[in-house]
Amino acid sequence: xxxxxxxxxxxxxxxxxxxxxxxxxxxxxxxxxxxxxxxxxxxxxxxxxxxxxxxxxxxxxxxxxxxxxxxxxxxxxxxxxxxxxxxxxxxxxxxxxxxxxxxxxxxxxxxxxxxxxxxxxxxxxxxxxxxx
Amino acid sequence: xxxxxxxxxxxxxxxxxxxxxxxxxxxxxxxxxxxxxxxxxxxxxxxxxxxxxxxxxxxxxxxxxxxxxxxxxxxxxxxxxxxxxxxxxxxxxxxxxxxxxxxxxxxxxxxxxxxxxxxxxxxxxxxxxxx
Numbered sequence: 001x002x003x004x005x006x007x008x009x010x011x012x013x014x015x016x017x018x019x020x021x022x023x024x025x026x027x028x029x030x031x032x033x034x035x036x037x038x039x040x041x042x043x044x045x046x047x048x049x050x051x052x053x054x055x056x057x058x059x060x061x062x063x064x065x066x067x068x069x070x071x072x073x074x075x076x077x078x079x080x081x082x083x084x085x086x087x088x089x090x091x092x093x094x095x096x097x098x099x100x101x102x103x104x105x106x107x108x109x110x111x112x113x114x115x116x117x118x119x120x121x122x123x124x125x126x127x128x129x130x131x132x
Numbered sequence: 133x134x135x136x137x138x139x140x141x142x143x144x145x146x147x148x149x150x151x152x153x154x155x156x157x158x159x160x161x162x163x164x165x166x167x168x169x170x171x172x173x174x175x176x177x178x179x180x181x182x183x184x185x186x187x188x189x190x191x192x193x194x195x196x197x198x199x200x201x202x203x204x205x206x207x208x209x210x211x212x213x214x215x216x217x218x219x220x221x222x223x224x225x226x227x228x229x230x231x232x233x234x235x236x237x238x239x240x241x242x243x244x245x246x247x248x249x250x251x252x253x254x255x256x257x258x259x260x261x262x263x
Contacts, residue, residue, distance in 0.1 A: 028159070028161040028162075028165075028189070028190070031189060032159075054225075054226050055161060055164060055190065055191075055226055055227065055228050056161070056189070056190070056191075056226055057191045057217070057226040057227065057244070058226075072225055074221075074223065074225060076221050076222070076223075077221075078220040078221030079219070079220075079221035079222060079223040079224070079225050080221070080225050080226070081219075081220040081221065082191070082217040082218065082219055082220065082224060082226070082227075082246060083217065083218040083219075083220055084216075084217060084218075085213040085214075085216035085217060085218055085252065085256075086209070086211050086212075086213030086214035086215070086216065087209075087211070087213075087214065088209040088211075088214040089214065089217075089244065090188070090189075090206065090207070090208075090209075090214060090215050090242055090243070090244050091188045091189050091190055091191045091192075091215070091217075091242055091243050091244025091245075092189060092191065092217075092244060093189055107225065107226060108225070108226050109191070109224060109225045109226020109227060110226070111217060117220065121220070
């Protein structure tokens with residue numbers, strides 16, 4: 001290991017806010033800011049017209065809604081979805097009571113209860129990056 | 133948790149395009165983004181990690197040529213399945229793709245794993261859990 005890589009700094013004020021509008025949200029840094037604030041669950045947020053970037057997998061727990069969102073670039077919406085194998089999860093970013101309004105997701109996968117995955121798979125038309 | 137390994141050295145600067153990583157602590161998403169930005173491509177490919185602590189939260193998409201030796205996969209909640217995800221399509225969007233890499237005596241923290249069905253079943257069958 002030689003040259004220095006960029007060192008991440010996390011904006012801890014992100015965790016205190018509940019509304020985000022027309023912002024670019026890099027999910028890994030976003031969740032780290034919450035974890036540093038002692039919040040392991042991202043709860044009670046509203047994102048409007050935001051760009052939500054991964055790589056990351058969003059774990060939808062309770063009451064997470066997507067309204068007019070572009071879920072990502074793929075020719076098959078199932079490519080955005082991952083099923084849990086066990087009864088617990090690790091490595092994903094848990095959300096609850098959150099609205100995403102007209103947001104665009106890039107490099108973000110989704111997981112959650114089988115009913116949530118079924119809803120996403122059946123109800124969203126995801127065609128090569130077109131609006132879902 | 134699987135095999136126990138001593139904690140490696142603390143976080144220190146690293147070259148995101150290095151072929152070998154030894155004794156470092158870093159976030160997988162941090163390495164991935166730095167590697168992409170440095171021109172390393174959209175996969176973490178052809179790297180050897182030894183005695184590293186690799187942090188999440190992140191989901192690792194394990195592709196061909198990846199080997200784990202004496203790896204501590206982290207807290208499993210008593211069941212290796214709790215670390216695993218099954219892609220519903222052909223592509224695991226949101227996961228960080230890793231190919232032709234070796235992980236030797238590494239420790240994972242908040243890293244989920246995905247890959248093909250055979251690989252996932254091999255992990256369930258072969259990796260002992262202690263917590």
